[in-house]
Amino acid sequence: MNSELEQIKQTALKAFDEATSIDKLYHAHVQVLGRKGVLTAIMQSIAQMQKSEKAAFGQACNAVKKELEQAYDIRRSALENAYIEGVLKDRWVDPTAPGKYYDPGHEHPITQVQTEVEHIFSSMGFSIMDGPEIESEYYNFEALNIPAWHPARDMQDTFFIKQEADPKQGRLVLRTHTSPVQIRSMQKYGAPLRIIVPGRVFRNEATDARHEHTFDQVEGLLIDENISLADLKGVMQEFLTRLFGREMKVRFRPGYFPFVEPGIELDISCTLCNAKGCRVCKNTGWLEFMGAGMVHPNVLDAGNIDRSKYQGWAFGFGLTRLVMMRYGIDDIRLLSSGDIRFIKQF
């Protein structure tokens, strides 16, 4: 009996030794120690043995089993190490290959920057407002202190909509700026008010690399007690510094817009040369960024704001221009081309 046990042991040890892979080793292990293995079968037969033999043979079996399990573990870990060493040694990758192809879509640069602008202003407590793109003359002009004869109407060449005029609203126009939403918001929400209005505007002018009849603007309006131009400087500096990711300077100079008084033009330090002077800023160090000013009393009246208590400022900048500035886009028409070779760059 014991010699049989010894033979099983020797055969198994040999098989373990000769196993060249973990799979083969496992197989050899099952042969002897598995549910139907040779040693397992012998050990199951112990139950039928005579009591006197039982103990000794049982011990002998267990000793063999223990020895085999140990041998198996040693061999197994040797093979595993060999395998890992092999993997470490032989594995080769080509990092210059393109990898698996993924093709997520691209958001339009205008909407990307718009979202960014909305986030920044939103974090300063500004609400985001919308208004109609087909407006009335009343909201687009009269309520903004631009009466019919006013030269400013020239500056904003207007698309008119073929429809009979309304006695109060006048004709329908494609809004020439986002400013009408100032009036609509004041009328709807009153003061205090802190809003921005991004949106599409239209000008009736011929298209070339620098001019488009359709573009996007962002309007801003802050009405509260004792609001000043110095506050505008603060807010814009904050906004621009966040937007461009570096300290930005702003400069005010006089500018004329009928719906503000005082009116200013706001220049920003040149984004290309950082105010050192270059071709883009015509060596001035400054780039024209937006028009702004203190909301004109006539506009506050149109918005039903109590002027004895509230005052505020408004601004409007070209989102399209900002996008072009930021990415160095030299042809505005690309933005409305729907050309995916362009969109996929963003």
Added chain:
Amino acid sequence: MKLSLNWLTDFVDIPSELSPSRLAELLTLRTCEVEAVEHINYNLIGLENIVIGEVMEFKKIEGSEKLHVAKINVGKSEPLQVIFGSMLHMEVGKKVPVALAPTTLPTGLTIQAKKIMGVLTEGMLCLDQELGLKKDGVSIHYFPNSEPGTNFVDAYVQTQAEKFNKIVVAKVLSVAKHPNADRLNLVEVSIGAETRHIVCGGENLVQGMLVAVALPGAKTLDHEGVYYEIKKATIRGVESNGMICAEEEIGLPTLTPQKGLTIADLGYILKKRKLPLVPPGTPLARALEKSDVVFEVDNKSITHRPDLWGHYGMAREFAGFLGKKLKDLKYKNNIPESGEEVHVHLSDKEIASRFLAIIIKGIRVGPSPQWLQDRLIACGMRPVNNIVDITNFVMLELGHPLHAFDRTIVENDSFEIRFAQEGEMIETLDHKKRAMTLHDALVTNGKRILGIAGVMGGLDSEITDKTTEIILEVACWNPVMIRKTSQRHGLRSEAATRFEKSLDPEYTGFAFQRACQLITKICKGSFFGGPVTDIYPLHPTLPTIQLHTAKANSMIGTQLSDKEIMSYLKGLQFVVRKFSKGILEVAIPGFRATKDIKIEEDLIEEIARAHGYEKLAAHHVKLPLKVPMQNTEREKTITARSIMSLGLGFNEALTYSFYGERELNEFLLTGSELEAAHFHVQNPLSNDQTHMRISLIPNLLKAAIRNSVSNTEVKLFEIGRTYHRVHNAQESQKNMFFPKEERYIGGIIVTKQGDPFEDLLGALRTFLKRMEVPDIEIKRAPQTVAPYKHPGAHALVWSGKTMIASLYDVNPLVMKNLDAGRDVQAAAFELNFTRLANIDHGSFIYKPLPKFPGIEIDVSVLGEMHTEIAEVTAVIRKADVDGLIHDIHFIELYKNENALGKDKKSMTFRILLQSPERTLIDEEMRNLQMKIFAEVEKNGWRVR
């Protein structure tokens, strides 16, 4: 508008330490935008690319009578080959101006390298006439003393200096009476190293004054403009070694304050022209280098400032900011009180607030003096003749336009100013016949129309060489009237541009007086025919505004004292009086009152800009911490955009909000019931801007098809507005005034392979799921009103009872109209995002993960070609009486006529059975399978 720095310094003392670029910056920061600063040298503008070349050799071109070919040394390693004609006498060694190809001369002549008779020419030898130095004749400048390759402008300036040769700057050392003549002085001058004694009649000579002395041998101008040579002379027994010059003797504009016989005060002139003072002995040409600095102001930045359309108004701004005194406008004209006068009848005082006229006789029309021409040229105006130039000069100086008529054109010395009759015709200066309206004002002589008031003269109204008597007319026209007339007839002119800004009638007077002064001074021999006619029905009253200094500080963000504010306002010529503490009473001068300054806020702007916006510190406003108002549609738009693009692989396009008849035809909308829903643009610039879009798809699809040329598959989307005309529910006949504007998402797949509808359907389902839109159901559309949609391949998307989208194949006819190519297919969806954003998706509660394993079974159903997936899944669910089915996935569609039979298809579903309470047993699975099979067969389908 262009501003000459020389001109500005006529009115305000601008410190010479301020550089032109600093002045431009100052004007930009305080008043209006300076777009460019230009340094000019008269006569030489545009000649920067001309060089001096030396003729090395030349010969006749064979076969040509006149043409020669020359080798010219222009200072480069290789000589230039240039062809020239026989107009020039040429010799080897001559040095002449050469234009190097390619270049364009100021005369408009373009020079390019080309072959003439087979011979290459690489430039041009330039005549004075070609360079614009002289008008007539044939002449050329030689530059014997210049090196080949020298810049022409430098060489020319040098020769000009030689022309002023022997005229030098001198300093008066002493002035004494001439022993033998009452009106003459003996003057001792220093011309540097030497001292000279000169006899001179100038009454303004004082010790220490800088003057111009023409030494013997110099040439100066006499009163007739003819050069004569200065010689050493003995005058009344005293030797005179030269001449001390008046301005006109050396061709300069008169700047020295005039009293009696006046000598040019060079110190004063140099200061005025912002030129440095030079030591005695300096050649005059160098001291007075004829140059100017021109600021180009953006007209848009002064539309609201009638006072800034002339140099005087701009000088006032400089005076204010620099704390300098502005020279007053004072004109002395000896106008007779009687004589021939102009009769003026202003039929309606709405037409003009003031009208001045006078007859001036003894006019000789000719070129205006050089200094005046220089000013006009600096400001971008072409000199015409003395009278026209003077009217233009006054306009550029004072910002007020005026007009001179040939007296014979007016015939009867009468002006009848009236509104036109409807349809009344006039032929204007530009030879165009124009029909007037009741709102256009005309200048007539009672019989004949002479011009459109303030906008443009009539055909023969110009001054000609034959004019000897003129009527000078200056009017302050109604600005709104001028603006409308000029717009109505498309007539933009310098005059109209100024009149429409609302001019101050007081300046009408100044312009009149200034023009009278200049005409009588410049046109020698001219005189007034009689008194002034001045129609001035209503002298304007100047407004007074109360200014609260606290309000000003609060709006600007400053803490200025009342005193500071007062001084800012006074600097800009407002009349300020302290009313009480914190309140100022400000009287608005006429030139600011017509339109510009009306309310307190306008004055606050004056304070802000006078103070300087750059001094304003950025302030961080303290406002209550408040979460912004919610804008659900905007917020969802951002999510939607990122799902469509980053999630589903669509690229975002932004297309125009309008299209035209062409798109209507291409998309089969013409004549459809949708055509009437469009709003039309009244004044499109092109015919693709006539209709406001009612759908994003036409423009988007066209963009996608353009892209499909080089791409197998194009997936585009756009989020944008559509504009629908809607009927008013109350008044069925009337449309609502404002359109129904809704935000839509348009999605498109254009592909050359696969089924775009199926692809887009999957994308849309995923999109809606990620947007958490509840109760989605997508159903075959019962009918189609939009003809660009395929009537059979068209589905509607519902969220509960709200229809939110449609999804369809593009009608193949549309694809054909768009030349899409036969292998290209397109599917699109239009999702009403405004509607979607308003659907409450409710709150979401997570489902616990299954505790017990499920069992999957696959079932393949052989159905008809038009059997819908939803029908089959409904049948499968019907079989599940015990509620064991957790999920049914459609996994495969199989069509094969040979294997399955005609009009049949096989649909395979993977069904997941699962219970939250226990592990299901095989028997349950087999039972359900049997039931499903039975139910499928019952429906007339077969299980495969």
